[in-house]
Amino acid sequence: MPGSIVQTKLYVPRRRGATVPRPRLSARLSRGIDARLTLVSAPAGFGKTTLVAVWLASAAPPDRLTAWLSLDQNDNDPTAFWTYVIAAVQTVAPTVGTGALALIDAAQTPIELVLGTLLNELSAIPDELALVLDDFHVIDDRQVHEGMAFFVDRLPPHVHLVIASRTDPPLPLARLRARGELIEIRAADLRFTADEAAAYFKDVMALDLAAGELAILTGRTEGWIAALQLAALSMQGRDNVGEFIKGFAGDDRYIVDYLVEEVLQRQPKHVREFLLHTSVLNRLTGALCDAVTKQDGGKAMLEAVDRANLFLVALDDRRQWYRYHHLFADVLRAHLANEQPEAVAELHNRASRWYEQNALRHEAIGHALAAGDFGHAADLVELEWPAFARARQEVTLRGWLDALPDEQLRCRPVLSNVYAGMLLSSGELEGVDQRLRDAERWLTTTAQSDAQRAGMVVVNEEEYRRLPASVAVHRAGYALARGNLVDSVKHARRALDVAAEDDHLNRGGATALMGLAAWASGDLETAYQSYGEGMADVQRDGHLSATVGRAVTLADIRVAQGRLRDAMRTYEQALQLASEQGSAVVRGTADMYVGISELQRERNELEAATGSLLRSRELSEQSGFAQNRYRWRVAMARIHEARGDFDGALDLLGSAQPLFMIDFSPNLRPIAAIRARVLVRQGRTDEAFDWAREHGLSVEDELSYLREYEHITLVRALLAGGSAVEAAGLLDRLLQAAEAAYRTGSMIEILVLQALAYQKRGDLRAALVALERALRLAEPEGYIRVFLDEGPPMAELLQAAAVRGIAPGYVQPLLAQFVTATAEPHARQNLIKIEPLSERELQVLRLLATDLDGPDIASQLMVSLNTMRTHTKSIYTKLGVNSRRAAVHLAEQLELLSRTATR
Amino acid sequence: MQTHEGGGVGVGENYEIRVKGHLNARWADWFDGLTLTQESDGTTVLSGSVMDQAALHGLLGKVRDLGLPLIAVHRRTE
Numbered sequence A: 001m002p003g004s005i006v007q008t009k010l011y012v013p014r015r016r017g018a019t020v021p022r023p024r025l026s027a028r029l030s031r032g033i034d035a036r037l038t039l040v041s042a043p044a045g046f047g048k049t050t051l052v053a054v055w056l057a058s059a060a061p062p063d064r065l066t067a068w069l070s071l072d073q074n075d076n077d078p079t080a081f082w083t084y085v086i087a088a089v090q091t092v093a094p095t096v097g098t099g100a101l102a103l104i105d106a107a108q109t110p111i112e113l114v115l116g117t118l119l120n121e122l123s124a125i126p127d128e129l130a131l132v133l134d135d136f137h138v139i140d141d142r143q144v145h146e147g148m149a150f151f152v153d154r155l156p157p158h159v160h161l162v163i164a165s166r167t168d169p170p171l172p173l174a175r176l177r178a179r180g181e182l183i184e185i186r187a188a189d190l191r192f193t194a195d196e197a198a199a200y201f202k203d204v205m206a207l208d209l210a211a212g213e214l215a216i217l218t219g220r221t222e223g224w225i226a227a228l229q230l231a232a233l234s235m236q237g238r239d240n241v242g243e244f245i246k247g248f249a250g251d252d253r254y255i256v257d258y259l260v261e262e263v264l265q266r267q268p269k270h271v272r273e274f275l276l277h278t279s280v281l282n283r284l285t286g287a288l289c290d291a292v293t294k295q296d297g298g299k300a301m302l303e304a305v306d307r308a309n310l311f312l313v314a315l316d317d318r319r320q321w322y323r324y325h326h327l328f329a330d331v332l333r334a335h336l337a338n339e340q341p342e343a344v345a346e347l348h349n350r351a352s353r354w355y356e357q358n359a360l361r362h363e364a365i366g367h368a369l370a371a372g373d374f375g376h377a378a379d380l381v382e383l384e385w386p387a388f389a390r391a392r393q394e395v396t397l398r399g400w401l402d403a404l405p406d407e408q409l410r411c412r413p414v415l416s417n418v419y420a421g422m423l424l425s426s427g428e429l430e431g432v433d434q435r436l437r438d439a440e441r442w443l444t445t446t447a448q449s450d451a452q453r454a455g456m457v458v459v460n461e462e463e464y465r466r467l468p469a470s471v472a473v474h475r476a477g478y479a480l481a482r483g484n485l486v487d488s489v490k491h492a493r494r495a496l497d498v499a500a501e502d503d504h505l506n507r508g509g510a511t512a513l514m515g516l517a518a519w520a521s522g523d524l525e526t527a528y529q530s531y532g533e534g535m536a537d538v539q540r541d542g543h544l545s546a547t548v549g550r551a552v553t554l555a556d557i558r559v560a561q562g563r564l565r566d567a568m569r570t571y572e573q574a575l576q577l578a579s580e581q582g583s584a585v586v587r588g589t590a591d592m593y594v595g596i597s598e599l600q601r602e603r604n605e606l607e608a609a610t611g612s613l614l615r616s617r618e619l620s621e622q623s624g625f626a627q628n629r630y631r632w633r634v635a636m637a638r639i640h641e642a643r644g645d646f647d648g649a650l651d652l653l654g655s656a657q658p659l660f661m662i663d664f665s666p667n668l669r670p671i672a673a674i675r676a677r678v679l680v681r682q683g684r685t686d687e688a689f690d691w692a693r694e695h696g697l698s699v700e701d702e703l704s705y706l707r708e709y710e711h712i713t714l715v716r717a718l719l720a721g722g723s724a725v726e727a728a729g730l731l732d733r734l735l736q737a738a739e740a741a742y743r744t745g746s747m748i749e750i751l752v753l754q755a756l757a758y759q760k761r762g763d764l765r766a767a768l769v770a771l772e773r774a775l776r777l778a779e780p781e782g783y784i785r786v787f788l789d790e791g792p793p794m795a796e797l798l799q800a801a802a803v804r805g806i807a808p809g810y811v812q813p814l815l816a817q818f819v820t821a822t823a824e825p826h827a828r829q830n831l832i833k834i835e836p837l838s839e840r841e842l843q844v845l846r847l848l849a850t851d852l853d854g855p856d857i858a859s860q861l862m863v864s865l866n867t868m869r870t871h872t873k874s875i876y877t878k879l880g881v882n883s884r885r886a887a888v889h890l891a892e893q894l895e896l897l898s899r900t901a902t903r
Numbered sequence B: 001m002q003t004h005e006g007g008g009v010g011v012g013e014n015y016e017i018r019v020k021g022h023l024n025a026r027w028a029d030w031f032d033g034l035t036l037t038q039e040s041d042g043t044t045v046l047s048g049s050v051m052d053q054a055a056l057h058g059l060l061g062k063v064r065d066l067g068l069p070l071i072a073v074h075r076r077t078e
Helices: A023-034 A048-059 A078-090 A098-105 A111-123 A142-153 A173-178 A194-204 A211-221 A225-235 A241-249 A255-265 A269-278 A286-293 A298-307 A326-339 A343-357 A361-370 A374-390 A394-403 A406-410 A413-425 A432-441 A461-481 A485-498 A504-520 A524-538 A544-560 A564-579 A589-602 A606-623 A628-642 A646-659 A671-681 A685-694 A705-720 A724-740 A744-760 A764-781 A792-803 A808-823 A839-848 A854-861 A865-879 A884-893 A896-902 B053-065
Strands: A037-041 A065-070 A129-134 A159-165 A182-186 A312-314 A322-324 B013-020 B035-038 B043-050 B070-076
Touching: A023 A037, A023 A048, A023 A159, A023 A182, A037 A048, A048 A065, A048 A129, A048 A159, A065 A078, A078 A098, A078 A111, A078 A129, A078 A142, A078 A394, A098 A111, A111 A142, A173 A182, A194 A211, A194 A225, A211 A225, A211 A241, A225 A241, A225 A255, A241 A255, A255 A326, A269 A286, A269 A298, A269 A326, A286 A298, A286 A343, A298 A312, A322 A326, A326 A343, A326 B053, A343 A361, A343 A374, A361 A374, A361 A394, A374 A394, A374 A406, A374 A413, A394 A413, A406 A413, A406 A432, A413 A432, A413 A461, A432 A461, A461 A485, A461 A504, A485 A504, A504 A524, A524 A544, A544 A564, A544 A589, A544 A744, A564 A589, A564 A764, A589 A606, A589 A628, A606 A628, A628 A646, A628 A671, A646 A671, A671 A685, A671 A705, A685 A705, A705 A724, A705 A744, A724 A744, A744 A764, A744 A792, A764 A792, A764 A808, A792 A808, A839 A854, A839 A865, A839 A884, A854 A865, A865 A884, A884 A896, B013 B053, B043 B053, B053 B070
Parallel strands: A037 A159, A037 A182, A065 A129, A129 A159
Antiparallel strands: A312 A322, B013 B043, B013 B070, B035 B043
């Protein structure tokens, strides 16, 4: 099981026997209580681990909880890393992290959301907590580092982080230092002073040395503890200590080389062999040592080595698991590689087998790779990848696949296909085709004879049976990502043909991809059904966030169908589901608020639409999909546009552009076209025509749904540029296409434009026929902006419609909206129509944005508290909010605060 | 390891890494086959072709892990 926790990593390591007391360093660690972060940063062998462990055991305040995590190479994966951090915290605070762990297990939870939940849970514990991360230098994964920066930044005050590392971690150390939030213990602090060295030799190692000898030793080693330890080991039981010291001092050799040789030479041959052979292991236990050395008595040997102080660190209370001190292990490995180079691979092989037999696959794969036994490593990866994929350890999995030589992958259709899937989901389209071809090679019907299957390696028969379907799903996804709808559907069909009845993952995947392809081709009802059914199958045991993510896409399709009310219901139901989750914010929530805002904008509820966007932004840090930052800006731009602030809209569109990401959903409203529409409304028709030219658009184009928005934009430019006749033909064709596919959303807009085109040509009768159709389609769904955005010409047409009694219950309120909209100057800079605040209210608002409380604000303004409250109430009413926080938030959004300040 | 004549992007560069102390020749393998030269001033120079920056940092990490005081890193241009 990849998810199983190696408990020894959570155990505070203990060295046998006494240690030198280091009160000055302990005192500094204790001061770390007041700091956010304590950093113990020094090279190998400076006693970092011992210092922190001893401090925790003795000097740390007794009411403090302490959690320990010894990191290793396997933790270079955000999922693995944070799972272990939570496991460490749970050793002392079992309730913490349950929510965060559930999120880690869920599909595609962004790490910020996991960390946000973890931080919330941490802030709820009543006790002080010290969390120690030892050997942090092994972490070089960028995502883990980013997560750590986020985590450190938001750490609750009663939680303290202690990091021990050979290199400074990439955290904002200078800032923490400047704020007094960082306690540091570095190499200069950790070196043994002369007194400490004296105490060590005398009290710990029972060596009586003369002051001069001590001085030579500390001078030669510069207080480096590992070297002093090795020196002590070399001197134990020697008669000629003075001579040894003289020889040591007069030698230029790398200290550790010199001393380890001394130490190893003094070991009996079988101990020496044991040390060398077991040095390939990151962790040692009796049975594992027996397997690697092919001897008995590993347990007894470990105990003897431990007693002899040969750099063994106990990893648990029962002395079952140990590790060598890292520096000592490195030297042993170098000796091994030099003296018995041919033995190294075999030792790793034995270790791999033992781990495999004991169901510790992660370690088994690591040793197989180290042994250079790539075939075996690939076998293990092929057998284990479903478990690692389920545990969301993609980085680990990807690391293994990258470590395997190409020829090992190419003869393994299952792994080739896994690789293709990983590339596809990370958007690396380049390598996908080759990997799929590698898999397909073995799947062609003619290759099924044994002779032709020779050379193919399959160890996971179950996955191999699913392979034809899975390869076809990946083919469909690859084609869709490249915009090839026909091939995408073809492959998805094939996947359904070959997938077994109970293969929900591949059947669902194929169905959902067909849905997305149908969407891109404009067949919305098929898209809605297929995508909905398919994703429900894929996510059978999936997490809620998957359901929410699906809702966003389904609502988008509903909007295109002109079913605004259904879209709103889809959002509301998903939000309801999400809120039943309790405190945790479900991923995709922020995206839904953007969608809701777009619906509110269409209904001309611009305040509410802005409010939804603000809500989305509050949530987006924790719960947005990557594409949300783009969608948010486009939605805000369209609200600006609705208010007549065209420059503001263009600015926002400009900032949105670089945030666009390619995904499997069709990009139906290219940002350049959205921009061109704003240009048309600004009267910059020439620039709009430039856009059309650049994108190769003309009225003769063949139509496709993917270009529908662009073609309608071209119509708008033509109408504004006085070419109503040219526009008419294109409009007719656009209408036919939209009608044929029941795309009511598009039909309404096209009919509106048709009405305006007829009006321009003086054909009022035809204009009203088109308008009436638009009104009948739009009325049940409550469309407003699609009419309102067309300004005075549309108002005129609606008047004419009103006179003729067309849809009176709808046209009257629409006309009323025109009156409100035109009563306000179009070029209004304010984002929201609010009753203007008085100068006094603006002053109060500015003070509300400070930390002052009510009485303080009143005295600042020299008014009574009651008067101040009246002002506040009035501000809340005008802004449509009911809290100070909301008022300040909205005021910032509307730039009311800065405007007052500059006045 | 990839090495080509003439140097350039993506091709190994020659580096010298100087550390304090005389390092036994057995460490050559450990340092990906670099040549170890013991200098008379009590330092050791590890020299040879390094594939790219990532490989260089990997080597420096090994120097770090052995607690070898790092004195200089130098790129040789011929």
